[in-house]
Amino acid sequence: MSLIVEGLSIHGPEGCIVRDVGFTARPGEPMVLLGETGSGKSLVAQAVMGVLPAGLRAEGRILLDGQDLLALSARERRGLWGRRIAMLPQEPWSALDPTMRAFGQVEEVHRLVRGRPAAEAAGAARADLARLGLATAARRYPFELSGGMNQRVALAATHAAGAPVLIADEPTKGLDAAMRDTAAALLLGEAREGRILLVITHDVVLAGYLGGEAVVMLEGQAVESGPLRQLLAAPRHEYTRRLVAADPARWASWPARPVPGGRALVEGRGLHKRLGGRELFGGLTLEVAAGEVLAVSGPSGCGKTTLGNMLLGLARPDAGEVRRRPDLGPLSFQKLYQDPMAAFPPTGTLGQALTELLRRHAIPRAPAEALMRRLRLTEVLLGRRADQVSGGQLQRFGLLRALLLKPALLFADEATSRLDPVTQQEVMDLLREVVAEQGTALLVVTHEEALAAKVAGRVVHLAPQVVGLSPDGVPEAALAL
Amino acid sequence: MRALSPLLRLLGGRLAQAGLVALLVGSACFLMVRTLPGDMAYRIAASRYGYDLVDTAAARAVHAELGLDRPWYVQLAGWFGDLARLDLGTSLASGEKVLEKLGIELGHTLLLAGVALALSALIGLPLGALAGLRAGSALDRAALVGAAALRAVPSFVLGVGLMILLAAEWNLLPAGGVGEWEEVILPALTLALGLAAASSRVTRDAVAAVVASPFFGFARAKGLGDGLAFRRHGVRNAAIPVVSYLTLQMVLLVEGVVVVEALFAWPGIGHALVHAVLGRDIPVVQGAALVMGLLFVLLNTAADLACWSLDPRRRA
Numbered sequence: 197m198s199l200i201v202e203g204l205s206i207h208g209p210e211g212c213i214v215r216d217v218g219f220t221a222r223p224g225e226p227m228v229l230l231g232e233t234g235s236g237k238s239l240v241a242q243a244v245m246g247v248l249p250a251g252l253r254a255e256g257r258i259l260l261d262g263q264d265l266l267a268l269s270a271r272e273r274r275g276l277w278g279r280r281i282a283m284l285p286q287e288p289w290s291a292l293d294p295t296m297r298a299f300g301q302v303e304e305v306h307r308l309v310r311g312r313p314a315a316e317a318a319g320a321a322r323a324d325l326a327r328l329g330l331a332t333a334a335r336r337y338p339f340e341l342s343g344g345m346n347q348r349v350a351l352a353a354t355h356a357a358g359a360p361v362l363i364a365d366e367p368t369k370g371l372d373a374a375m376r377d378t379a380a381a382l383l384l385g386e387a388r389e390g391r392i393l394l395v396i397t398h399d400v401v402l403a404g405y406l407g408g409e410a411v412v413m414l415e416g417q418a419v420e421s422g423p424l425r426q427l428l429a430a431p432r433h434e435y436t437r438r439l440v441a442a443d444p445a446r447w448a449s450w451p452a453r454p455v456p457g458g459r460a461l462v463e464g465r466g467l468h469k470r471l472g473g474r475e476l477f478g479g480l481t482l483e484v485a486a487g488e489v490l491a492v493s494g495p496s497g498c499g500k501t502t503l504g505n506m507l508l509g510l511a512r513p514d515a516g517e518v519r520r521r522p523d524l525g526p527l528s529f530q531k532l533y534q535d536p537m538a539a540f541p542p543t544g545t546l547g548q549a550l551t552e553l554l555r556r557h558a559i560p561r562a563p564a565e566a567l568m569r570r571l572r573l574t575e576v577l578l579g580r581r582a583d584q585v586s587g588g589q590l591q592r593f594g595l596l597r598a599l600l601l602k603p604a605l606l607f608a609d610e611a612t613s614r615l616d617p618v619t620q621q622e623v624m625d626l627l628r629e630v631v632a633e634q635g636t637a638l639l640v641v642t643h644e645e646a647l648a649a650k651v652a653g654r655v656v657h658l659a660p661q662v663v664g665l666s667p668d669g670v671p672e673a674a675l676a677l
Numbered sequence: 678m679r680a681l682s683p684l685l686r687l688l689g690g691r692l693a694q695a696g697l698v699a700l701l702v703g704s705a706c707f708l709m710v711r712t713l714p715g716d717m718a719y720r721i722a723a724s725r726y727g728y729d730l731v732d733t734a735a736a737r738a739v740h741a742e743l744g745l746d747r748p749w750y751v752q753l754a755g756w757f758g759d760l761a762r763l764d765l766g767t768s769l770a771s772g773e774k775v776l777e778k779l780g781i782e783l784g785h786t787l788l789l790a791g792v793a794l795a796l797s798a799l800i801g802l803p804l805g806a807l808a809g810l811r812a813g814s815a816l817d818r819a820a821l822v823g824a825a826a827l828r829a830v831p832s833f834v835l836g837v838g839l840m841i842l843l844a845a846e847w848n849l850l851p852a853g854g855v856g857e858w859e860e861v862i863l864p865a866l867t868l869a870l871g872l873a874a875a876s877s878r879v880t881r882d883a884v885a886a887v888v889a890s891p892f893f894g895f896a897r898a899k900g901l902g903d904g905l906a907f908r909r910h911g912v913r914n915a916a917i918p919v920v921s922y923l924t925l926q927m928v929l930l931v932e933g934v935v936v937v938e939a940l941f942a943w944p945g946i947g948h949a950l951v952h953a954v955l956g957r958d959i960p961v962v963q964g965a966a967l968v969m970g971l972l973f974v975l976l977n978t979a980a981d982l983a984c985w986s987l988d989p990r991r992r993a
Contacts, residue, residue, distance in 0.1 A: 278900020
C-alpha cells in the first residue's frame, strides 16, 4: 500500500501555482509537507483528496495503490472519501454538526458509509470513542466538549469508515502548546496503526514530533526533501534553514534593556476577575516598569488577554485596582491586536486609515513616513485595502499605527500567533528593535512559552484554570467559541 | 433537571407575555374605540336596528341601557373584572355572548390560518431549499424575483387577482362562502403566497449557509453522499433559523387574516373585528383583539418550543 505523488502541478487562471511536486507516502511513516501560507502545500493535499477549489486544475499523477486518482471522475473520487482517503477537518469544533451528539457523528459513518447493521455500528462507535478516551463524551454535543475533545471526536469520525490514508491539513492551527502536543500524539498514533499519514503544516515543532519524511515547499515548489529529523538537524536549503530557525525555541534571547527606574507605568494590585463563571485570577499583583519587556503566558482561556486589557483599562477587574501613572494619558497605552484583519476597517485603503490617524492626532507626515520605512512598509501598500496585503505587512501597519502615538506601553496581544513562523520572527525582531529605539515598554501576551522566555526579562505564567479543566487538561472555555 | 429550567423560564416568560397582551390590548381597544369620531350610542343603535330606523330616542335608550354615561374607567374596570371570570361580556349590537360568538369565528380563522400555513410551507420550503442548494443558479435568481414581486403586492390586490383569475375567468374555485373545502382554498392561497415569498428566501439563505458550512463539508468528507449529508446534517441545522423566522411571520399571518377575511367575507375573527369596529361594539372589539393577541403568543410559544427541541444549544 502506498500513496505516490508524481510530477504534480496545479494550474489556476493566472498560471501555474504548484510545480512538479512529488513524494511517496508509506504506511506507518508520516509524510509532512512543510511550508508557509501560500506555498501551495494545502493545494497538494486538496488535490490528493479531490477538493481543489473551482477553477484550479491538477496535472501529473497521484497513485493510490497503483490507481491514478487524477484519471478518475469526480463521482468516482467522491466514492473514495472516508473509505480510502480521509481528511481531518482543519478546525474540528466547527466541523462537527453543532446539533448532533458526538456518538451520532461517529455512528453514522459505520452505519451509513460502511453499511453495517445498526447494533454493530453503535458498538463500533462506542469502541472508537472509548479508545480515544471519550466514553463519557458520547452523549454530549460539540458545544459541551472542549476543543481537544472535539478534535478527538472529529478524528474518530474521520477514520470510522476505515480509510487507509489520512490527510491532516494544518491540524494545529490556532492551538496552544498543550493541545498541539495532544494533536501530534493522536496523529502519530494513526500512523503507528499502519495508516498512510499526510500532514500539511508550517509548524516545525509538530513536524519534529511526527518524524518520518518531509517535503519543504516554497512558492509552489518542493525545495528540499528527505527524512524529517535529518532535514531539521541539518537543513540544506536557505528557506528550510530560516524555517527551522524561526522556531521561537531557537531564537536568540532578546538583550535585557536598561530599565530607567522610577514609578511603574501601570500597577495592578490584588486583581480578581471572573469570566463565564470561572475565576481567572484571584488576587494577582504585578507592575510594568518604563522600558521593560514583560511577558504573560499560559494556555488558551487562562485569562492572559483579559489581564492585559485590565492593565490598559479596556476591562475592569471585579476587585482590586489598576493604577496607571498619572502623567500618562490613555493614548500612552496602546494595543497590538491578535487578528490585524479585525483591527482595520474592511473598506477604505490603509493610506486613508493612516491619513485619518495623522489628522486626528496632529502628527506631521515626515516622521510617519520615516517610521514606515523603518517598519519596511512601502508607499505602494498605502493604496491597498487591509485584505490586499499579507498578514505580516498588516501587522506591521498595526505596529505603525500604535507607535505613531508614542505610547509608553505597548500591549502585544498574541500579535504574531496567526503569522507564519518566518514572518512571526521577522515581525517580532522588528518589534524588538523599534520599541527599544522608542523606549516603549512592551507587554507580550502569548500562548507560546518558548517565545515568552526569549523575549521578556520577566515572564508571568498564568496557570490553566482548575475549575474549568476538562479531563484531557484543556480549559473548557479555550475553544468554546 | 438541568434541561428543564430553561424550558420553564421560556414558558413562564410567554405566560407573562400573555397577561401583558390581555392588559394592553384590552385597554388600547377600549380607548381607541372611545376616541373614534361620532356618537357611540348612535352607531350602536344603528347596528342594532339599521341606519334608517335610528333616532335620538333610540340612541338615548341604548345609552341608558349600556350605562355609557358611567365614567370610562368604571366601564374598563368592569371589562377586566369580567375577563378575570373568563366572561368577555355580550355584544352591544346583537346581544350574543362574545365568548360563544368568538369561539365559532375562531374555528373559522384557525382553519384558514392552518391551511394557509400548510400551503405556504408546501410552496416556500421546498422552493427555498432547492434555491439554497443551487445558490446563484438561474432557479435561485428566478425564485428571488418571484418572491420580491409577491412580497411587493399587498394581500388585497393579490386576493382580488386570484379571485378574478381562478374564480371568475377559469371558474376553478368559488370566490367566497364557507362550509365546503374548496371555499377555504382561495383565501388561504392569498395568505400563503405572501408568507411563502418571505419564508422561501429565509429557507434559501439557511440552506445555502448550511451547505457551505465546515460541518457539511466534513459530513461529505466522512463519506456520506450529498442526499444523506443533507438529511443527517443539513435539514435540522437549516430548520433552526427558518423556524425562528416563522415566529416573526406570525405577525404577517395575524395581520393578513384581517384583510383576507374581510376580502373573502370569511366569517372569522378578523372579519368580526372589522364589523365590530364599524359598529362600535366595544366588547367584541376587545374580545377579538384579545383572542388574536393571545393566538399570537400561543403561536410564538409553539415556535419557541420547536426551536428548543431542534437546537441543543438553547437547552443548555
